[in-house]
Amino acid sequence: MTDPTGPGPDVPPARRRGRPSRTETEAAGPATRDRILEAARAEFSERGYEKTSVRGIAKAAGVDAALVHHYFGTKEQVFEAAVEVAFAPALHASAAVEEGPLDGAGERLTRFILSVWENPATRAPLLAIVRSAVNNEAAAAVFRRLIAVQLLRKIARRLDLPAEEAELRAELAAAQLVGIAMLRYVIRVEPLASADVERIVARVAPVVQGHLTGE
Amino acid sequence: MTDPTGPGPDVPPARRRGRPSRTETEAAGPATRDRILEAARAEFSERGYEKTSVRGIAKAAGVDAALVHHYFGTKEQVFEAAVEVAFAPALHASAAVEEGPLDGAGERLTRFILSVWENPATRAPLLAIVRSAVNNEAAAAVFRRLIAVQLLRKIARRLDLPAEEAELRAELAAAQLVGIAMLRYVIRVEPLASADVERIVARVAPVVQGHLTGE
Numbered sequence: 001m002t003d004p005t006g007p008g009p010d011v012p013p014a015r016r017r018g019r020p021s022r023t024e025t026e027a028a029g030p031a032t033r034d035r036i037l038e039a040a041r042a043e044f045s046e047r048g049y050e051k052t053s054v055r056g057i058a059k060a061a062g063v064d065a066a067l068v069h070h071y072f073g074t075k076e077q078v079f080e081a082a083v084e085v086a087f088a089p090a091l092h093a094s095a096a097v098e099e100g101p102l103d104g105a106g107e108r109l110t111r112f113i114l115s116v117w118e119n120p121a122t123r124a125p126l127l128a129i130v131r132s133a134v135n136n137e138a139a140a141a142v143f144r145r146l147i148a149v150q151l152l153r154k155i156a157r158r159l160d161l162p163a164e165e166a167e168l169r170a171e172l173a174a175a176q177l178v179g180i181a182m183l184r185y186v187i188r189v190e191p192l193a194s195a196d197v198e199r200i201v202a203r204v205a206p207v208v209q210g211h212l213t214g215e
Numbered sequence: 216m217t218d219p220t221g222p223g224p225d226v227p228p229a230r231r232r233g234r235p236s237r238t239e240t241e242a243a244g245p246a247t248r249d250r251i252l253e254a255a256r257a258e259f260s261e262r263g264y265e266k267t268s269v270r271g272i273a274k275a276a277g278v279d280a281a282l283v284h285h286y287f288g289t290k291e292q293v294f295e296a297a298v299e300v301a302f303a304p305a306l307h308a309s310a311a312v313e314e315g316p317l318d319g320a321g322e323r324l325t326r327f328i329l330s331v332w333e334n335p336a337t338r339a340p341l342l343a344i345v346r347s348a349v350n351n352e353a354a355a356a357v358f359r360r361l362i363a364v365q366l367l368r369k370i371a372r373r374l375d376l377p378a379e380e381a382e383l384r385a386e387l388a389a390a391q392l393v394g395i396a397m398l399r400y401v402i403r404v405e406p407l408a409s410a411d412v413e414r415i416v417a418r419v420a421p422v423v424q425g426h427l428t429g430e
Binding site: 131200210211 | 382410
């Protein structure tokens with residue numbers, strides 16, 4: 001996958017192989033950083049965490065590996081940055097909870113998560129993250145930080161409950177949605193895999209709401 | 216891992232390397248089949264589906280690869296047989312639903328699935344299956360057949376509802392438990408990962424029950 005807004009493969013920088021000079025690194029700027037990030041996202045999506053290398057990302061971005069390290073650090077840090085981009089649509093789920101009355105949060109959250117998984121453009125990177133997180137501890141740690149800190153805690157804060165209780169509730173609600181994603185989109189068990197979205201929302205939204213605000 | 220009931224590495228058959236003769240194949244019998252199955256289970260657990268080979272299984276079992284094919288067929292078929300063994304404890308979950316009144320099925324199923332995941336001896340092979348199923352389509356197909364046919368349909372039959380409706384309900388109940396397994400045991404998000412089992416049962420059993428028998 002290439003970033004349609006970034007420089008295409010037909011307009012490469014004049015000089016880009018080999019260890020970058022200090023001047024080149026400074027001159028590369030945000031466009032190069034974005035190109036590396038997009039290459040990282042594509043590589044991790046396609047190969048998973050373990051089979052992706054900083055060297056491979058550098059090659060795909062048309063830069064030297066040293067430049068990848070310069071911008072992002074270790075492979076785990078490149079992964080975290082790439083996952084943050086790929087996971088960005090899912091992270092808006094906390095907004096779905098925050099915007100609107102609390103008694104409709106279960107349905108808004110359910111609809112939001114299903115819409116992210118139903119859309120092939122956002123499903124592919126999510127699948128890649130799930131695969132990496134299930135297979136590799138470093139990738140799991142990144143995933144854990146992202147969903148715990150950026151998603152679940154934001155939802156929990158909306159619940160007006162002691163933090164630990166609120167976080168556990170947010171996680172049990174998330175568990176229902178994670179399980180549906182696993183069985184419907186990853187393993188694809190029938191009839192769930194082909195069931196109408198509205199039928200799932202009707203059954204699942206009350207459960208998610210119950211976890212968040214039930215007694 | 217070696218099967219404590221099978222022949223240990225210190226009592227190998229007199230002649231076991233090289234392509235087996237017809238007589239040897241026939242004489243090998245159930246003990247050899249079990250040894251191959253145990254080796255397959257250990258190899259798939261340790262390496263996952265993609266990195267495991269029939270040759271590696273044969274080597275671990277101390278037999279020729281031809282004998283593995285003789286007993287089980289393709290790599291996918293060896294995997295299916297090994298997963299059936301590793302997954303056997305989880306498949307008893309349908310018994311937890313079947314034995315006892317239907318209005319307690321949610322709690323029995325929740326307790327059963329959590330007990331399988333809490334026990335390190337049964338957790339390790341389950342983790343290996345989940346990892347393989349998430350990463351590989353052939354492994355996902357095996358997993359799909361096993362959980363759909365051997366587990367969810369049995370639970371669904373207990374519900375006295377039209378088959379498709381009953382199966383969808385069983386899958387939504389399973390999704391809540393699969394999601395908890397993912398977040399608690401695979402990704403290990405806190406506070407869910409360290410929460411007391413009884414606290415989880417108290418919140419989750421009514422949800423599972425609701426999916427199975429709610430209006």
